[in-house]
Amino acid sequence: xxxxxxxxIILKIIAEIAPDEDLGNVKSDVRLRDQLELDSMDFLxxxxxLRKKFGIEVPEADYGQLASLxxxxxxxxxxxx
Amino acid sequence: MERTMDSSQRIVITxxxxxxxxxxxLEQYRANLLACxxxxxxxxxxxxGEVPAGVCDFDPLRYQKRKAVRNGTRAGSVAIYCAxxxxxxxxxxxxxxxxxxxxxxxxxxxxxxxxxxxxxxNISQFNYDTKMWTHHHNPRTVANNPAxxxxxxxxxxxxxxxxxxxxxxxxxxxxxxxxxxxLGEVDLAIAGGVSESIHTFGIFAAFRSQGALASxxxxxxxxxxxxxxxxxxxxxxxxxxYMLERLSDAKKRGAPIxxxxxxxxxxxxxxxxVLPNPERQAQCMRQAVEKAGLSVDEIDxxxxxxTATPMGDVQECAALREVFGKSPRTYFNNTxxxxxxxxxxxxxxELAGNLPSFNDxxxxxxxxxxxxxxxxxxxxxxxxTPKEGVSVSAILNNSFGMLGINSALVVGAFKD
Numbered sequence: 001x002x003x004x005x006x007x008x009i010i011l012k013i014i015a016e017i018a019p020d021e022d023l024g025n026v027k028s029d030v031r032l033r034d035q036l037e038l039d040s041m042d043f044l045x046x047x048x049x050l051r052k053k054f055g056i057e058v059p060e061a062d063y064g065q066l067a068s069l070x071x072x073x074x075x076x077x078x079x080x081x
Numbered sequence: 082m083e084r085t086m087d088s089s090q091r092i093v094i095t096x097x098x099x100x101x102x103x104x105x106x107l108e109q110y111r112a113n114l115l116a117c118x119x120x121x122x123x124x125x126x127x128x129x130g131e132v133p134a135g136v137c138d139f140d141p142l143r144y145q146k147r148k149a150v151r152n153g154t155r156a157g158s159v160a161i162y163c164a165x166x167x168x169x170x171x172x173x174x175x176x177x178x179x180x181x182x183x184x185x186x187x188x189x190x191x192x193x194x195x196x197x198x199x200x201x202x203n204i205s206q207f208n209y210d211t212k213m214w215t216h217h218h219n220p221r222t223v224a225n226n227p228a229x230x231x232x233x234x235x236x237x238x239x240x241x242x243x244x245x246x247x248x249x250x251x252x253x254x255x256x257x258x259x260x261x262x263x264l265g266e267v268d269l270a271i272a273g274g275v276s277e278s279i280h281t282f283g284i285f286a287a288f289r290s291q292g293a294l295a296s297x298x299x300x301x302x303x304x305x306x307x308x309x310x311x312x313x314x315x316x317x318x319x320x321x322x323y324m325l326e327r328l329s330d331a332k333k334r335g336a337p338i339x340x341x342x343x344x345x346x347x348x349x350x351x352x353x354x355v356l357p358n359p360e361r362q363a364q365c366m367r368q369a370v371e372k373a374g375l376s377v378d379e380i381d382x383x384x385x386x387x388t389a390t391p392m393g394d395v396q397e398c399a400a401l402r403e404v405f406g407k408s409p410r411t412y413f414n415n416t417x418x419x420x421x422x423x424x425x426x427x428x429x430x431e432l433a434g435n436l437p438s439f440n441d442x443x444x445x446x447x448x449x450x451x452x453x454x455x456x457x458x459x460x461x462x463x464x465x466t467p468k469e470g471v472s473v474s475a476i477l478n479n480s481f482g483m484l485g486i487n488s489a490l491v492v493g494a495f496k497d
Contacts, residue, residue, distance in 0.1 A: 019147040041152070044216045052213055 001080040003073035010046070010072045013053075014038075017045040028069040054080065085374075091328035092259045093495060095173075095336040097273075097433045098166025099321040100159060102135030102420045106166065110430075111437045114445035115467055119419040121300040121315050126282045127202065133295055133303040134279045135317025135421035145234065154196060154221050155277035155318065157230030159426075160187055163322035164231045164271050171324040172336060173269070184267035185228045185241035186257040187322070188250025188274035190424035190482065192243065193222035195280040227275050239267050247482025248386070249347065250274045251321065251428025252490045256345045258325045268330060273429035275320035284424075288314055291355070293390045295421075304421045305449035306387035306394055307457040307464075314388050315421030321429035338495040340436055343475070344373025350485025357393055362400035362487050366477060369489035370404075378408040379475055380491070382444055384431045385415045386479040387457075388422050395456045397479065402459065412461045412468060415447035428480030432492065438473040439494035 011023050014036070021036050032038055043066060050056040056079045058066065065075035097107050103120035104110030113120070124134045141150050141158040144165045150158055164185070168175050200214055207213040220226070228241040240261075246253035251274030258272030278284045288294035295313040297303040304315040331338055346368035350358035370377050383401060387394040405411045416431040423430050438444055446463040453464065474494040481487045 017148070017151070019151065037148075041216065042148075048213070048215065052207070 001077065003077055006073040006076050006080060007069045010069060013046055013049045017042055017049070026069060031067045032069070033067070050076070056080070088329040088332070089327050090263050092262050092325055092342045093328050093331050094323050094339045094342065094436070094492070095326055095331050096167045096171035096324040097321060097339065097436070098163040098168070098170060099319070099430060099433050100137040100139040100162055101319045101423070101430050102137055102317055105137070105139045107433055107437070110434055114416065114419060114434050115443060117446065117448050117465070119301045119304070119448060121303055121421050123300050124279065126285055127198070128282050129285055132285050133297065133300040133315045133421070135315060135319065135423060136279065137319055149234070152217055153230050154226055155280055156189070156192060156227040156275050159275045159277060159318065159320040160227040160231045160322065161234045163273065163275065163320040164235060167271060167322050167324045168235070173324070173334065178269065180236055181238045182268040183237045183239040184258065184261050184270045185231050185237060185239070186254050186261065186270060186272040187228040187231070187243045188246055188252070188254030188425050188429065189227065189243045190247050190250055190276060190278065191245070192224055192226055194283050195277050196221040198281045198283060231271065246488065247484060247486050248422065248424055248427055249480045249482040249486045249488035250425040251430065251432070252345070252478060252480040252488035253347060254429065255323060255325070255342065255490060256347060256488065259342050259345065262325060262327055268326070270325040271322050272325055273320065273322040274425040274427070276318050276424035276426045278424045279316050279318045284316055288316065295389060302449050304389050304418050306385070306389040306415045306418055306447055307454055307462065308389070308450045309452040309454045311389040311391065311394065311454070313390055315417070317421035317423040319420065319423040319426040319430055321426055321433045323429070340439060340492045341495050342490065343375065343493045344369045344371070344491040345489065346372060347486065347488045350487065352485060354484055357396040357481055358485060359396045359400035359403065361485065362397060362481060363403045365487040366400065366404045366479065366489045369477065369491050373475070373491035373493070375475060375491065377404055378410060380405070380408065380411050380477045381471065381473045382435060382438065382476045383411060383413045384435050384476060384478045385413055386481045387415050388417055394454070397481070398457045398459055409460060412444050412463055412471060413459050414444055414463045416445070418448045428478060428488065428490070431480070432476070432478040432490065435476050435478070436492070438471070438476070442469065442471050442473060444468040444471055444473070
């Protein structure tokens with residue numbers, strides 16, 4: 001799976017858990033929390049959806065890796081293989 | 082009767098926000114009650130199939146963002162809708178209100194069953210792996226949830242909690258608010274009751290196991306208190322939240338005053354978990370009337386609790402005959418025949434539907450009575466057709482619940 005595809009998956013999850021957000025102009029290199037109204041519970045939702053939909057575990061120590069779309073892609077791409 | 086109490090101790094209703102299966106505003110709801118229009122429908126419940134239920138169709142997105150609806154509870158959405166409606170109808174300058182002086186007191190029959198059942202179903206899809214259990218479960222299921230969701234949505238920083246009082250909860254929420262206003266703990270109270278119970282199979286299954294779940298080929302006839310063929314409860318969702326204020330404050334701001342809460346009582350049967358005790362119910366009604374400074378023959382209308390269970394209706398009617406047997410002017414009606422049993426919201430919704438009778442002099446009937454059970458005969462029971470031209474100045478609102486909790490609230494037309 002390419003990094004772009006990983007980003008699309010993350011955006012799709014965010015669209016489900018934060019349905020009021022406009023995701024049309026999300027910048028890949030900017031922290032998600034700096035451009036969207038996301039709180040810690042929302043990030044737990046992202047972790048849960050990765051677990052449910054793809055069987056991917058994100059340990060608590062790695063939550064910081066989900067900060068931006070770029071860091072999500074870097075961190076998650078190997079886990080999708 | 083002349084009101085002698087100090088105006089800082091007199092508590093008045095200045096608005097009602099509600100959602101019922103047959104109306105999302107007091108006007109719509111009242112119009113449907115007077116037109117004898119019920120709204121109960123068949124819904125599909127997990128594991129049980131189709132059951133009759135009262136479903137509300139208010140728009141939660143009117144006052145909440147989609148994420149808040151997704152992360153919150155149905156009871157929270159009901160409460161938020163009702164709270165906004167009450168505030169807007171009260172005419173208060175909400176932006177100028179000191180939110181630390183607002184209390185939210187919401188009656189609930191139960192809370193958390195819906196969310197717990199949903200999560201158990203959710204993890205059943207993952208071989209019961211509890212790692213799939215949502216982190217939203219705790220904030221959704223804490224007992225203060227619907228009241229807490231209201232405070233977050235509206236920025237209210239005063240006290241909030243729910244009052245767990247089975248199906249007496251609607252009255253109990255209002256009584257709590259009256260007490261807190263009289264104590265000076267808050268200046269405004271948003272209070273009443275809510276229910277989301279139709280979203281879990283458990284309550285339906287338990288009533289069915291108890292032999293107390295209504296059934297009928299026409300869902301709109303399923304809830305039929307006092308009818309000989311009644312066979313149980315139609316479970317409903319809904320809510321009614323009132324804006325309550327001290328009379329002195331309401332007058333100061335020129336608020337519309339819909340009614341005054343004159344008296345109340347909550348007591349306990351102390352006898353059985355499910356079978357009501359008419360002796361204690363009668364005692365509850367008498368004490369509420371006494372606290373209101375009235376005599377029973379000054380009560381113009383009793384809004385009965387009757388849920389259409391075979392025994393519950395008989396027991397309440399026995400209590401009503403005991404209290405009002407010598408009060409020829411007192412009328413009786415029931416609202417569950419239109420909307421089913423809205424559980425924690427029932428008492429608050431049923432009172433709301435009757436409040437306009439202070440002005441229009443009309444008592445809506447209980448409907449669906451094809452053949453009156455002789456054990457439920459009451460003098461002046463309004464059946465199937467509205468009673469017009471009645472001078473209504475005092476209403477007694479009954480609301481009883483499991484574990485033998487009884488509540489009675491006396492509300493009067495406002496007289497300065």
